[in-house]
Amino acid sequence: MAPKHYDAVLLASFGGPEGQDDVLPFLRNVTRGRGIPDERLEEVATHYRAHGGVSPINEQNRQLKAALEAELSARGIDLPVYWGNRNWSPYIPETLREIRRDGHRRVLAVTTSAYSSYSSCRQYREDFGVALRETGLEDELAVDKLRQYFDHPGFVRSFLPSLSEALREMVAAVGAEKTHVFFATHSIPDADAAAAGPRPLAEALREQTGAEPGEQNGSDVYSAQHLAVAELLMAMVEEGSDVGWSLVYQSRSGPPSVPWLEPDISDAMEQKVTDDGVEAAVVVPLGFVSDHMEVIWDLDTEAAETAEELGIRFVRTDTPGTHRDFVAGLVDMVSERLAQLDERPERAGMTDLGPWFDVCRPNCCAKVMRDGTVKPTTSAVDAEVTPPESLR
Template identity: 60%
Template structure:
């Protein structure tokens, strides 16, 4: 526990909010990789399909408002700022505003639940960079809440979504047997296998895909066990098989990434006789672009072409259980509240161990970790 925080910081990815923003945003995302605009346009059409507007910023506005309401309802007097990695409002702007308002010890809530370089350590690097950019290193300190992949507030919305979708799958199958005819696909963002291996603390003895894969499988097991326990005596939503699949692969074709791809798996299942799939965006906090395009457009089209009934379950978004869970994470750090975890892997670290989720491009300064820390207040 670390008391004395005087403000909170909501940290997210960011997204374009108009057609003119799309390419500049994608240049921010891929900065330093030398990717030409012609290749970026291959991704830009996903955003242009939705008018050049990513839903993520509006979702973060809604989440910020919901968190502020929950904080007020609990009598927690901590202002909440919001900053993004790749688009306005940028992290440096949020940190500067918090400083200008008189705050010096910030606790960050990141809209990413799992451990990997891009979903944890890179945000810690971004926060350290924001302190350097603003010249506030040594004046402002920033910690972050733990990775919350197995916190009940994050998991509960998925349990409810899978149970409801399997009930509808059974009805679509003519009250058929979901254990025989349906399949639950837990999906998350693919990452390079080399990055997956180094996700989590060094030497943790996790699977070949590191903490990233282990955490997702552990949560999927919890969700399915909860669905099973809530099935009625006829087993109307019980017994469905499940698997972990991946989406949004990018990069050179010769670079190995986590597989199988969700579209390939839907086709394989259909060929093997599966008649219904429930698509669960387990790796995502909200319905951002990769959920709307990769799942609601591409995966659903694949299912239609394969002749398979399909439904995508909700992300946590602003579900009251999720919002309350994020505030619970704050009270762990401010008031020593209990630290619940639904898998044997958790609760995860408050302070990331040395070398956790290593940067594949080399060491950079971070906050909220045991190595490469940015200077703290008074340092």
């Protein structure tokens, strides 16, 4: 997109409960429209209830907001930062009302998702469009979204210190040949992965690999982005040349009859121990920005328990959080879009897949519905597609 004179930044995230009484209402928000009974939601609620009903994601976003404000101020960029969530307070609509009350008109949204899929990319844009419509601000406020940043140097480099330290520790203990790095990300349905597009890139990857969408070799764009970053990180760490690695998935949900991206991290660890005699697992939460509940439960709890049962060493590396490289990288990408700056940074990307698009291409990050049809991606709720005439 051409640079614009933005006057506010919106940090947009998933949201999470902040007490035991919030847990079920939060999970109802997350699963709205799916008809999931409270009895089934309580199975997931145990993850939160074991931690006092509090998800760490909200406090992490408060810290990230403060870090963004500090970095913008240090660069002399006069932009206020607001925060809004998809599934818990502060909700995106109420934050947009606050932004408008404060007199702002053009908003640039930074989301806490780095990769391309419906829930991590396009759904945020739809959320902004729906929120503008619900609040009656369609003709008063414009909201654009920052590009996906999976291979931006700031995001990639924020994983390096912790990964290097973990590899040094494990290689010293058991040797490189007995150490394996598991790059973990959120699983999504195979059909959603196939629809993540953009279609031309997905087709090109499929032609190169000869594989169908959903296979681990990255024939879908979602997996391909993760694999590209994982390969890059292993090449960047001194200890990575002789250590094996693989991409694994976690946090799948839904009926077993619906295929999701595999292998599951616990299954992958067991196979590596059985087939290759692996004695140490280094788990990198590559698909996540912060230590929210799915990282704490699925990795720090369940995957760690699997490693203990297998009798192998286990270490989980850091998420970007408020790492200085990550925060600086986000502000770099904000700066790319600011017309008011005399000098803007180049659109940086460290893999052949990036830098990613500022605006989603037609049919990318599509949502596959329960009946197998693909949700249209050019509706009026796509806020960047048809900005109000008064704000063009």
